[in-house]
Amino acid sequence: MLTLSCPSCGANVNFQSKSSVFAVCSFCKSSLVRQDMNLDEIGKIADLQDDLTPFQIGTTGMYNKEKFEIIGRLKVGYKDGFWNEWFTAFGDERVAWLAEAQGFLAFCYPYEATDLPEVKTLKIGQAVDLKEKGIYEIDDIRVVKCLFSEGELPFDAVQGRKSTSVDLTGFEQEMATIEYAAKETRTFIGHYLDFDDFQFKNLRPIDGW
Amino acid sequence: MVRFYFVTGSLLCAIFVYAGMNGYKVVDPFAVSASRPLGPGGHYHK
Amino acid sequence: MAGNADIPDVPNPPVTKPRVKMFACPNCGGSITLRYPGASMSVVCENCQSIIDVNDENYKILTKFFKQAKPFTPLIPLGQRGSLKGKTWEVIGFMARSDVNSAYFWTEYLLFNPYYGYRWLVEDKGHWNFITTIKKKPESNLRVAGIGVMGEVLTLDGKRYKVFNSGRTQVDYVIGEFYWRVVIGSQTNTADYIDPPFMLSCEKDASEVVWSTGEYISHKEIKKAFKLDKVPDPIGTAATEPPRAKESWGKMGMLWALFLAFITCAQIWLSGTSPYEVACDYRGIYLQNGKQNDQTTPVFTLEKEKSNVQITVHAPVSNSWFYISGELVNNTTGATYPFERTVEYYYGTDSDGAWTEGSSESALTISAVPGGKYYLNLDTESGGYATKYKDQYNLKVVRGVPLYDNYFWFAFFLSILPLVSWSTMRQEEASRWANSDFNPYVSSSE
Numbered sequence: 001m002l003t004l005s006c007p008s009c010g011a012n013v014n015f016q017s018k019s020s021v022f023a024v025c026s027f028c029k030s031s032l033v034r035q036d037m038n039l040d041e042i043g044k045i046a047d048l049q050d051d052l053t054p055f056q057i058g059t060t061g062m063y064n065k066e067k068f069e070i071i072g073r074l075k076v077g078y079k080d081g082f083w084n085e086w087f088t089a090f091g092d093e094r095v096a097w098l099a100e101a102q103g104f105l106a107f108c109y110p111y112e113a114t115d116l117p118e119v120k121t122l123k124i125g126q127a128v129d130l131k132e133k134g135i136y137e138i139d140d141i142r143v144v145k146c147l148f149s150e151g152e153l154p155f156d157a158v159q160g161r162k163s164t165s166v167d168l169t170g171f172e173q174e175m176a177t178i179e180y181a182a183k184e185t186r187t188f189i190g191h192y193l194d195f196d197d198f199q200f201k202n203l204r205p206i207d208g209w
Numbered sequence: 210m211v212r213f214y215f216v217t218g219s220l221l222c223a224i225f226v227y228a229g230m231n232g233y234k235v236v237d238p239f240a241v242s243a244s245r246p247l248g249p250g251g252h253y254h255k
Numbered sequence: 256m257a258g259n260a261d262i263p264d265v266p267n268p269p270v271t272k273p274r275v276k277m278f279a280c281p282n283c284g285g286s287i288t289l290r291y292p293g294a295s296m297s298v299v300c301e302n303c304q305s306i307i308d309v310n311d312e313n314y315k316i317l318t319k320f321f322k323q324a325k326p327f328t329p330l331i332p333l334g335q336r337g338s339l340k341g342k343t344w345e346v347i348g349f350m351a352r353s354d355v356n357s358a359y360f361w362t363e364y365l366l367f368n369p370y371y372g373y374r375w376l377v378e379d380k381g382h383w384n385f386i387t388t389i390k391k392k393p394e395s396n397l398r399v400a401g402i403g404v405m406g407e408v409l410t411l412d413g414k415r416y417k418v419f420n421s422g423r424t425q426v427d428y429v430i431g432e433f434y435w436r437v438v439i440g441s442q443t444n445t446a447d448y449i450d451p452p453f454m455l456s457c458e459k460d461a462s463e464v465v466w467s468t469g470e471y472i473s474h475k476e477i478k479k480a481f482k483l484d485k486v487p488d489p490i491g492t493a494a495t496e497p498p499r500a501k502e503s504w505g506k507m508g509m510l511w512a513l514f515l516a517f518i519t520c521a522q523i524w525l526s527g528t529s530p531y532e533v534a535c536d537y538r539g540i541y542l543q544n545g546k547q548n549d550q551t552t553p554v555f556t557l558e559k560e561k562s563n564v565q566i567t568v569h570a571p572v573s574n575s576w577f578y579i580s581g582e583l584v585n586n587t588t589g590a591t592y593p594f595e596r597t598v599e600y601y602y603g604t605d606s607d608g609a610w611t612e613g614s615s616e617s618a619l620t621i622s623a624v625p626g627g628k629y630y631l632n633l634d635t636e637s638g639g640y641a642t643k644y645k646d647q648y649n650l651k652v653v654r655g656v657p658l659y660d661n662y663f664w665f666a667f668f669l670s671i672l673p674l675v676s677w678s679t680m681r682q683e684e685a686s687r688w689a690n691s692d693f694n695p696y697v698s699s700s701e
């Protein structure tokens with residue numbers, strides 16, 4: 001783990017994953033960009049007014065009998081709603097994402113996709129060839145905006161960051177997400193799981209429950 | 210009903226084997242019944 | 256809800272009330288309480304029934320003042336929590352929906368648990384189904400564009416769902432809060448598929464297709480779970496009503512086959528092992544057109560402790576009759592088995608040609624005769640002969656003959672309950688499918 005200090009308030013800022021290049025100071029909410037051992041402040045993250053989720057930074061869970069920990073979050077909104085993408089790290093170099101939307105949980109890991117179709121040409125129902133991972137069908141195409149970010153993340157998740165999020169389904173519980181952002185296109189593959197499958201620990205307390 | 214059928218059915222099977230081995234006719238409405246000659250066509254004939 | 260076993264691992268479970276959000280209705284100014292800010296997308300004003308978009312900074316009105324002449328009253332009040340399927344659920348929304356064509360309506364309760372997400376309780380004529388939205392898609396046996404097509408069977412997780420209903424559904428009435436922007440009058444194409452007590456439903460609109468699975472849940476369970484004073488008794492047979500008669504018939508049918516196989520095997524074995532011993536073969540004299548009393552056979556032995564006895568009488572009758580009355584007497588105990596037999600045989604010719612009636616032989620079986628020494632006392636009588644000569648009849652006593660009467664009777668007894676069960680199952684299925692657009696039990700003439 002790498003510990004740097006916040007250029008704004010001096011508090012410790014931890015980087016558990018080497019792939020994280022962005023962090024939000026847990027004290028002063030400054031958004032920080034990391035370049036090697038340097039942290040630059042690029043702005044502040046405004047607090048979320050209404051935020052109802054069972055997860056938080058530090059929540060742990062199990063996936064394939066391996067323990068992971070939530071180290072960052074990106075909350076995105078689109079015209080009909082919002083969802084959370086929780087950045088998780090296993091003890092080693094591996095990272096994955098836990099997507100949370102209306103009670104549905106998908107666990108997915110990065111996949112180096114090649115020859116993806118152009119974002120402008122995509123249509124719902126279209127088949128996308130993810131090579132050895134199989135053929136996936138597009139369910140949803142949404143233009144999303146970053147509403148909130150916290151912890152550490154592998155890209156600059158400043159508020160207002162725009163991207164196009166494409167949800168796809170394969171066989172059984174399999175799913176894939178392709179995120180077309182301004183600078184990069186990233187693909188994730190995973191599947192839907194039940195809440196209890198993860199054996200979560202250190203969840204966020206929810207008032208009244 | 211299934212349990213009832215299981216019990217009664219098993220019982221019937223057991224009775225069936227017992228009756229078969231001992232030469233019982235369990236249902237025998239015409240058991241050694243009296244019969245009188247009737248004659249051709251069924252009219253009484255004696 | 257502290258100390259509730261179904262709440263997952265949370266450090267220091269909070270016992271505080273939910274963090275609600277209150278704001279003024281942009282339509283009527285009344286106070287609106289949002290139970291789950293951060294999860295709900297729209298909420299209905301309790302005063303004026305306007306639907307408010309809570310994701311919008313200015314609380315945009317989605318549907319204004321739709322006030323129904325006769326509003327629906329939810330059977331489970333909003334805010335009520337209950338334990339279903341091992342989890343605690345809170346009722347946060349209520350909708351009445353109807354079929355656009357038939358105006359047939361039902362009600363739906365939106366359940367929420369911040370850890371486990373959303374579920375639905377759908378109530379129709381007092382029958383309840385617990386619905387879970389799924390991300391999986393079922394496999395269809397048909398390659399068709401639409402949903403809810405005749406003969407359609409969907410497969411999901413090893414279950415086969417038959418198409419039950421399809422139609423166009425609209426939202427008529429809402430109260431509470433929802434995780435999407437609910438709009439009065441919004442329509443979707445829906446189709447239901449059943450594998451009782453489970454169901455699979457599809458809702459399709461212009462932008463998405465949503466699949467969900469459901470399971471029948473008894474009204475008593477609902478009453479208990481939500482601590483309700485009363486819930487209406489269900490009317491008729493629901494599509495997903497647990498197929499009790501069908502399950503029972505499945506087991507009965509198995510037992511039936513088993514029992515029939517057993518008695519068939521037993522019958523073959525009994526027939527194969529029956530001794531068929533001729534214990535006495537007696538030839539007696541009788542007087543044609545006369546009586547002959549008090550003939551006695553020599554003593555003979557019936558082997559085995561207990562078995563049946565067949566007595567066969569043969570007399571050379573020809574357009575005449577022979578009657579024998581006798582008793583089988585145990586030489587030791589004196590126990591008697593009285594019997595009577597007649598043999599008669601007639602023939603002739605009439606306008607239809609030659610005819611015959613009767614036979615020169617007749618047999619009877621006496622069941623369960625104990626073994627021992629026996630003899631027969633016999634009286635004979637005959638008539639119809641043209642002469643008065645003496646003639647000879649034959650009487651045979653056979654020990655242990657194979658009999659089939661028991662087999663057929665027992666096969667019949669063993670079939671009564673399975674047939675009752677089968678017909679109950681047919682009735683149950685017929686009444687279940689009576690409400691279907693794809694009723695396989697309806698005859699072609701109707």
